[in-house]
Amino acid sequence: MEIIVVGLSHKTAPVEIRERVAFAPDCFHDALRAVRDLPGVREAVILSTCNRVEVYAASRGREDGVENLIRFMAAYHGVPEPDLRPHLYVHAGSDAVRHVFRVASSLDSMVVGEPQILGQVKDAYETASQGQATGLVLNRFMHKAFSTAKRVRTETRIAQSAVSVSFAAVELARAIFGSLEGKQVLVIGAGEMCELAATHLLENGARGVQVTNRTLARAEALAERFDGRAVPFEEFAYHLPEVDIVISSTGAPHFVLGPDAVRAAMKIRKQKPMFLIDIAVPRDMDPRINDLPNVYLYDVDDLQGVVEANKRERAKEAEKAEAIVAEEVAAFLGWMKTLEVTPTIRDLRARFDAIRRAEIEKTLKVFGDDLTKKQRKSLEAMSQAIVNKILHEPSVYLKRVADDPELEFAVDAVRRMFGLDEEPTDKEPPS
Amino acid sequence: MTNIWVLHSSVVVYLVATAFHLVYLVTLREPVLKWARRVTWAAFVLHTAGLVIRFVEVGYTPVTTLHESMSFFGWCVAGLYLVLQLRYHLPTLGAFVTPVASMFVLAAASLTGHMEPLPAALQSAWLPVHVGLLFLGDGAFALAAAAGVMYLIQERQLKRKRLGAWFRRLPNLEVLDELNYRCLSIGFPLLTAGIITGAIWAQQAWGTYWSWDPKETWSLITWLLYAAVLHGRLTIGWRGRRAAIWAIIGFGAVLFTFLGVNFVLPRLVPDLESLHIYTG
Numbered sequence: 001m002e003i004i005v006v007g008l009s010h011k012t013a014p015v016e017i018r019e020r021v022a023f024a025p026d027c028f029h030d031a032l033r034a035v036r037d038l039p040g041v042r043e044a045v046i047l048s049t050c051n052r053v054e055v056y057a058a059s060r061g062r063e064d065g066v067e068n069l070i071r072f073m074a075a076y077h078g079v080p081e082p083d084l085r086p087h088l089y090v091h092a093g094s095d096a097v098r099h100v101f102r103v104a105s106s107l108d109s110m111v112v113g114e115p116q117i118l119g120q121v122k123d124a125y126e127t128a129s130q131g132q133a134t135g136l137v138l139n140r141f142m143h144k145a146f147s148t149a150k151r152v153r154t155e156t157r158i159a160q161s162a163v164s165v166s167f168a169a170v171e172l173a174r175a176i177f178g179s180l181e182g183k184q185v186l187v188i189g190a191g192e193m194c195e196l197a198a199t200h201l202l203e204n205g206a207r208g209v210q211v212t213n214r215t216l217a218r219a220e221a222l223a224e225r226f227d228g229r230a231v232p233f234e235e236f237a238y239h240l241p242e243v244d245i246v247i248s249s250t251g252a253p254h255f256v257l258g259p260d261a262v263r264a265a266m267k268i269r270k271q272k273p274m275f276l277i278d279i280a281v282p283r284d285m286d287p288r289i290n291d292l293p294n295v296y297l298y299d300v301d302d303l304q305g306v307v308e309a310n311k312r313e314r315a316k317e318a319e320k321a322e323a324i325v326a327e328e329v330a331a332f333l334g335w336m337k338t339l340e341v342t343p344t345i346r347d348l349r350a351r352f353d354a355i356r357r358a359e360i361e362k363t364l365k366v367f368g369d370d371l372t373k374k375q376r377k378s379l380e381a382m383s384q385a386i387v388n389k390i391l392h393e394p395s396v397y398l399k400r401v402a403d404d405p406e407l408e409f410a411v412d413a414v415r416r417m418f419g420l421d422e423e424p425t426d427k428e429p430p431s
Numbered sequence: 432m433t434n435i436w437v438l439h440s441s442v443v444v445y446l447v448a449t450a451f452h453l454v455y456l457v458t459l460r461e462p463v464l465k466w467a468r469r470v471t472w473a474a475f476v477l478h479t480a481g482l483v484i485r486f487v488e489v490g491y492t493p494v495t496t497l498h499e500s501m502s503f504f505g506w507c508v509a510g511l512y513l514v515l516q517l518r519y520h521l522p523t524l525g526a527f528v529t530p531v532a533s534m535f536v537l538a539a540a541s542l543t544g545h546m547e548p549l550p551a552a553l554q555s556a557w558l559p560v561h562v563g564l565l566f567l568g569d570g571a572f573a574l575a576a577a578a579g580v581m582y583l584i585q586e587r588q589l590k591r592k593r594l595g596a597w598f599r600r601l602p603n604l605e606v607l608d609e610l611n612y613r614c615l616s617i618g619f620p621l622l623t624a625g626i627i628t629g630a631i632w633a634q635q636a637w638g639t640y641w642s643w644d645p646k647e648t649w650s651l652i653t654w655l656l657y658a659a660v661l662h663g664r665l666t667i668g669w670r671g672r673r674a675a676i677w678a679i680i681g682f683g684a685v686l687f688t689f690l691g692v693n694f695v696l697p698r699l700v701p702d703l704e705s706l707h708i709y710t711g
Contacts, residue, residue: 157459157599175589175598178605270668273604290590294671302592309594 001042001137001339001408002062005091005099006069007054010110013087021077021084023048031076032133038068042405043138047103047124049117051110056100058137062092097141097332101325104145105152106159113159113314118149136408137339141332148328155324158317161310166197168306169277169298170204173245176275176296180205185228186243187211188236188257189250190218193279197247198226206245212236214250240265246276248284258286262295277303338421339411341402345395347420352387359383434485434493435544438502441481442540444474445509445533448525456526456600464522471529475509478536482506491549492559494566497693498542503562504689505535507570511614515574519610521602527577557632561625565650568621569685572657575614576682579675582607586672608670611678615664619657626650649688656681 008018023031023046035044035055043058055073059065070088074081091099102108104121125142128134134142152158162171173180183206187194190213198209209228212235213219219230231239240246240261250256257276266274276297278285283299290297298306337343360383364376371379394414401410415421451467482503485493493499509532516524585601588594601607629647630640641647660677663669669677687695 155460161599172589175585175603176605178603267668271670272668273671293673296589298592305592306594313599 001336002059002065002092003096003100003137003141003336004057004059004062004065004069005054005096006057006066006073006088007047007052008087008089009052009054009108011108012089017079017084017087018050018053020079021053021073022050023053028127029131029133032128032131034076035069035072036133038065038072040065041068042408043135044133045124045128045138045142047121049120052103052108054100054103056096056138056141058135058141066090066092094329094333098325098329100141100145101148101328101332102322104149105321105325106149107152107318107321107325111163112318113163115159118146118153121149122146136412137336140335144328144332148325151324151328152321156317156320158314158321161313163307163310163314165279165300165303165307166193166200168303168310169197169247170200171310172296172298172303172306173201173206173275174204176273177244182207183244184208184242185210186231186236186239186246187222187226187228188246188248188284189213189280190215190222191249191251194247194249195222195225197277197279201245201247202226210236210239210243212239237261237265241268244272244274246274248276248278249280250284252280252284253282255286256284257289259288259292262289263292266292266295279303338415339408341398341407341411344411344414344420345398348391348394348414348418349387351418351420352391356383356387432488434481434488435540437477437481437484438536438544439540441474441477442533442537444470444477445505445529445536448474449529449533452523452525452529456523459522459600464525467525467529468516471509471525472513475506475513478502478506478509485544485546489546489549491554492562494559494562495549495553496542496544496547498539498544500562500566500689501535501539501542504566504569505532505539507566508532508535508573511567511570511574511617515610515614519606521606521610523600523602524577524581524610527581528574531573531577552636555632555636557628557635561628561632564621564628565625568618568625569689571614571618571621572678572682572685575611575618575678578607578610578614579678579682582611582675583672583679586675604671608674611674612664612670615657615661615678615681619661622650622654622657626654645692646688649684649692653681653684653688656684 008021010018028046028048031046032044035041035046035057038057040060041057042060045056047054047056055069057065057069059068070085070090071081073079073088074084089099099108100121104118106113106115106117109117121142125134125138129139162168170180173183177183180201183201185198185201185206185208187198187209190211202209209223209226210231211219211223211226211228212231212233213222214233216230216232219233223230237257246257248257262274262276266272271294273294273296276285276289276295278297278299281300285297285299287297287299289295338347360380363379364371398410398414401407404410448467448470451463451470455463455467482493485499494503508528512525512528512532515521581601582604584597585604585607588598588601589604629650633642634640656677660669660674660681663677664674
């Protein structure tokens with residue numbers, strides 16, 4: 001049994017192609033059934049997000065399986081094969097395993113470490129397993145992909161730092177205030193950037209938004225959306241002492257806030273820290289404000305700098321993540337190998353022979369020197385014969401199902417029944 | 432002499448704990464932190480046992496010689512750290528505090544810890560009260576200074592807008608400032624009570640509440656300093672960077688009162704002899 005992956009992503013295909021081969025949510029079961037009906041394919045999972053479309057399959061053959069999947073993708077979506085092929089990537093065996101583990105761990109994402117992809121992979125698997133499209137191999141495979149992603153998440157800091165400007169603002173606010181719970185926000189200018197940054201702050205616990213704008217009506221409109229209140233532009237400086245976070249993005253050609261106003265406000269608020277975010281170009285706030293004690297002023301370039309630093313940090317963490325993936329891939333491939341017939345028969349023999357030898361030894365010890373050489377020999381021969389006779393039927397059965405769909409189940413059942421993947425215990429089996 | 436052996440082994444465990452905390456600071460791996468805390472607890476328990484054994488062996492509260500004071504001060508710092516880390520989420524605090532505690536205990540262990548009968552002047556029930564209060568207060572000031580150092584590093588990162596390796600390793604400014612304040616508000620009453628009990632004891636022993644002994648003078652300077660810092664915070668908002676700097680300066684005064692008065696001052700001003708002499 002071979003795991004194969006055929007798909008395309010933001011890295012290999014433009015959106016014009018991706019949208020043509022995306023699977024609509026209501027046709028998943030249909031598509032999954034079609035994949036499973038392909039010759040050689042036993043199990044299937046389809047992942048379809050706006051950034052990637054991938055089909056995972058457990059297939060008897062590698063080359064045939066891949067070709068069949070490509071043809072299916074083209075035919076199912078009505079895209080001519082020659083148009084599709086150059087955008088597709090194909091993985092089989094260990095490459096396929098690594099690819100899916102990396103996808104689930106968000107190492108292949110446009111923004112490395114973004115958290116949504118794992119949920120999308122889980123949904124894809126959920127759908128497939130509900131439609132009975134998955135079996136022994138893909139069930140285990142997908143669960144290993146989830147646990148790999150979880151390890152990456154907990155053992156590296158790949159997703160811990162902000163990689164967008166507005167999240168960087170939240171990260172900084174946390175570094176200054178600890179919790180944003182109950183922090184007051186003043187928004188200067190009613191633009192879209194302000195709205196986005198304020199939304200993130202509110203989602204993280206800030207409350208009490210005041211909005212000011214040269215046109216009061218626009219301030220009122222934005223304030224309403226935040227459940228806050230509008231403040232006339234001429235008066236906003238009076239409200240500075242009450243606010244912990246200021247976001248500014250006006251179209252003003254000059255500074256709208258200078259160090260004197262902030263210094264006066266800080267005195268009134270007894271030096272409680274203040275965080276000012278200036279996302280306007282040209283800037284709204286005099287950079288000298290940053291020199292005041294307990295005041296932190298970040299402009300767009302500063303925030304961008306934080307984002308760049310975080311991206312570098314993520315890249316470093318991604319290396320650690322790749323090591324975890326490699327480990328998990330090796331472990332999974334090890335398990336795949338056990339699903340083959342020959343090693344299973346070999347393990348089965350070894351296990352039985354170990355039991356036989358232990359029992360013979362015990363018996364011989366009881367008799368001590370009472371037994372003649374000949375008697376010993378025949379005891380050995382008898383035990384050997386019993387083991388061979390017992391193992392005959394299972395061995396024949398396993399060889400017979402080697403080409404059947406039930407192979408993996410049979411092998412798995414045998415391995416578990418006789419504990420072939422566990423360390424032999426020292427304890428005597430009850431006789 | 433059992434107590435010496437126990438103390439020496441606790442030094443080894445303290446150093447291991449420090450190593451764990453420093454490794455955590457570099458790697459930020461959770462299991463390392465778990466072990467760092469466990470080992471710190473182990474060192475503290477062992478150290479406590481050493482102090483108790485010494486108490487039994489010498490027959491008085493072992494805080495009179497330099498060896499004993501260093502050891503007891505290290506014990507206070509470690510103990511306060513262990514209590515505070517239960518309440519605050521400050522994973523890397525240990526990397527700043529355990530080296531300090533370890534150094535003091537190590538210094539204590541490197542001094543001869545031989546036991547002598549308690550001098551008559553110190554045979555009083557005030558001894559454990561007076562010294563205990565002061566060292567506990569000093570321990571709190573040490574933690575305030577550690578929080579101050581962490582605050583200054585983190586604040587510099589945020590002001591300069593270069594969020595480097597330290598940024599991810601230090602907690603937020605708010606919690607550091609709060610820890611600073613909390614430690615001062617624990618340490619200050621202890622220092623005050625320590626000075627008052629000392630004055631009462633002086634009245635009983637020497638017939639005068641206050642004799643401008645250098646140790647007394649420096650205690651008073653330290654007390655005034657912390658009083659000013661606390662007053663500044665409560666009335667005009669001396670917080671953040673300023674509070675952090677003063678916590679560090681304050682701890683400098685604490686150290687001078689503790690050690691400088693005995694070792695530095697006599698060299699500078701030979702006539703000035705402190706009555707608070709360590710017999711060690």
